[in-house]
Amino acid sequence: MPSSLPSADLPEAPRPGDGFVQSFARGLQVIRSFSASAPRQTLSEVAAASGLTRAGARRILLTLQTLGYVESDGRLFFLTARILDLGFAYLSSMPIWNRAEPVMESLVAQVKESCSAAVLEGTDVVYVMRVPTHKIMRINVGIGSRLPAYCTSMGRVLLAALPEDELQRRLAASPIAALTRHTLTDPEAIAARIAQARRQGWCLVNQELEEGLISIAAPVRDRAGRVLAALNISGQANRTSAKVMQDSLLPPLLDAAARVSSLL
Amino acid sequence: MPSSLPSADLPEAPRPGDGFVQSFARGLQVIRSFSASAPRQTLSEVAAASGLTRAGARRILLTLQTLGYVESDGRLFFLTARILDLGFAYLSSMPIWNRAEPVMESLVAQVKESCSAAVLEGTDVVYVMRVPTHKIMRINVGIGSRLPAYCTSMGRVLLAALPEDELQRRLAASPIAALTRHTLTDPEAIAARIAQARRQGWCLVNQELEEGLISIAAPVRDRAGRVLAALNISGQANRTSAKVMQDSLLPPLLDAAARVSSLL
Known part of the structure; x- marks a missing residue:
C-alpha cells in the first residue's frame, strides 16, 4: 500500500527498459488525455496530447473503440462509461x-x-x-x-x-x-x-x-x-x-x- | 452517448484487424483481471486470467509497475489508486x-x-x-x-x-x-x-x-x-x-x- 512503499509511486518519467511495453503505456496516455477541458477530441488532438503520431493515435483509438472504451461521432472521440471498469477493478479489489x-x-x-x-x-x-x-x-x-x-x-x-x-x-x-x-x-x-x-x-x-x-x-x-x-x-x-x-x-x-x- | 449508439458497445469479442493494437488490449485485460476475488495475484495467475504467456504478462505488469499503476511485494501484484486516474478521465470529461x-x-x-x-x-x-x-x-x-x-x-x-x-x-x-x-x-x-x-x-x-x-x-x-x-x-x-x-x-x-x- 502507498505508505509502506519506497519511491516507485513518486511522479517521474517512465523508465522504458527491457520489459517495457511502449504501445501499452501510450495507450494509457491516450485514455488520460481526455479531461474536463478536453472531453471530446479529434484524432490530431489525441495525438498531440499523448505524444503519438496520428497513425499511432489512430490505432490506439481504434483499439479502444473496438473494445468499447471509446466512441466516436465520426470526427470527435470520447470515453464511454466502460472506462470505469478499470477503476472498479481497483476499488473492488x-x-x-x-x-x-x-x-x-x-x-x-x-x-x-x-x-x-x-x-x-x-x-x-x-x-x-x-x-x-x-x-x-x-x-x-x-x-x-x-x-x-x-x-x-x-x-x-x-x-x-x-x-x-x-x-x-x-x-x-x-x-x-x-x-x-x-x-x-x-x-x-x-x-x-x-x-x-x-x-x-x-x-x-x-x-x-x-x-x-x-x-x-x-x-x-x-x-x-x-x-x-x-x-x-x-x-x-x-x-x-x-x-x-x-x-x-x-x-x-x-x-x-x-x-x-x-x-x- | 450510450443510448444514441448502434451496436459498438454490446459485449462481443474484440475484432482484431488492421489497426488493432493487441498488446494494448491485453494490457487492459491485465488490469481487469484484478477483482474482489483476485485482489493480489502472482505472475502466473495474471497470465492465466488474461490469456497471456508468463513472459507477456510479466512485460505488462512491469510496464504497469513502472507507470505506478501496479505494485508488488516481490511475489504478488496488486493495483494502486493511480488506476482511478483512468476512470477519473471519464468522469471529469x-x-x-x-x-x-x-x-x-x-x-x-x-x-x-x-x-x-x-x-x-x-x-x-x-x-x-x-x-x-x-x-x-x-x-x-x-x-x-x-x-x-x-x-x-x-x-x-x-x-x-x-x-x-x-x-x-x-x-x-x-x-x-x-x-x-x-x-x-x-x-x-x-x-x-x-x-x-x-x-x-x-x-x-x-x-x-x-x-x-x-x-x-x-x-x-x-x-x-x-x-x-x-x-x-x-x-x-x-x-x-x-x-x-x-x-x-x-x-x-x-x-x-x-x-x-x-x-x-
Whole structure:
C-alpha cells in the first residue's frame, strides 16, 4: 500500500527498459488525455496530447473503440462509461472500501459533516470514498480526484506514516504554494505539523487548502499497524471552528477510523 | 452517448484487424483481471486470467509497475489508486456528473432515500454517481458497478430510449433470469414494461432485482431530447410501498431529472 512503499509511486518519467511495453503505456496516455477541458477530441488532438503520431493515435483509438472504451461521432472521440471498469477493478479489489462505507455513513449521520477516505499517491492524496452530507455548500471532490498531500489533513496523516527519508523526499517533490493566506509554505513548518500528526494520531488543517474549509483526519491501519488510508471530516470554518471540530468531531472520527481498522 | 449508439458497445469479442493494437488490449485485460476475488495475484495467475504467456504478462505488469499503476511485494501484484486516474478521465470529461450531484443531494435530503445515476453500457447499467441516504440497510452499489438493465428501473428507462431494433437486440443479448420471484423473464412482458416506461417517462421496478428492493427511475436528456442517463431513487419495499413511491417520490424525482437535464 502507498505508505509502506519506497519511491516507485513518486511522479517521474517512465523508465522504458527491457520489459517495457511502449504501445501499452501510450495507450494509457491516450485514455488520460481526455479531461474536463478536453472531453471530446479529434484524432490530431489525441495525438498531440499523448505524444503519438496520428497513425499511432489512430490505432490506439481504434483499439479502444473496438473494445468499447471509446466512441466516436465520426470526427470527435470520447470515453464511454466502460472506462470505469478499470477503476472498479481497483476499488473492488480493495475490500476495505466496501467495509468502510457503512462506518463512514454512520459517522456522517452522527456529525452532519461530509466524510472522505483517501490514500497517498506520490505527493497527492487520492479520494477513494466519499460520503457527502446534505448541505447546500459542499466541497466537490469525487472518487479518483487528487489534492496535494502537504496542505491537507489526510495528506499529513498519510505522510506522517512514511519513514523519515521518504517523507523528506516527498516534501521536496511537493508543489508547495500559498493556496490561501493560511497555507504553510516553509518545509520545516510543514514537517513540524506532520510530526505532530504522527505523535497525536490525527491532524487538523484549518483553511490551508481553501479559504473557509477546515478538516480533520485520522489514519486507518491494518493489523500490523501500517497506515493504509486516512479518513477525514470536512466542514466550513464559519460554521465549525477548529475548537468545535477537535472537541466534538474528533472523538467520533477516531472511533470510526478504529472501527474501519478493526474490519481489516 | 450510450443510448444514441448502434451496436459498438454490446459485449462481443474484440475484432482484431488492421489497426488493432493487441498488446494494448491485453494490457487492459491485465488490469481487469484484478477483482474482489483476485485482489493480489502472482505472475502466473495474471497470465492465466488474461490469456497471456508468463513472459507477456510479466512485460505488462512491469510496464504497469513502472507507470505506478501496479505494485508488488516481490511475489504478488496488486493495483494502486493511480488506476482511478483512468476512470477519473471519464468522469471529469463528463461535466454532467458534477452538475448532477448537488441536484441529487437536494433530492436525497428531501426524500430520505438514496439516489443514483447510471448510463447504459451494452446490456448493463453502469453507476456513475450515487448519493446514499444515511440509513442502516443500504444497497451497496459503488461508482462503476454494473447491474443488468432488463430488470432495473434505470435500465428500463435507458432501454426505452433505444430504437426498436436495437432494443430487441439488447434484450436478446440480456442474461435474463429469475433473480427473485418477482423478476419478469418473458421477453415480451419485459418489452411491455419498457414501452410503458417510454410512454409515461418513468419506470418503477418492484423487487425484480432483489427481494425487498424497490426503485423508480426517470431519464436525463440533453437539449436535443436524447436520453443520456437515468436517475433513480431506491428504497426498501417493507418501508416504502410502490404506491407511496409513485405518489410521494416520483414528483421530486421527475423534478430533479428535469433540473439535471436543464443544466446540460
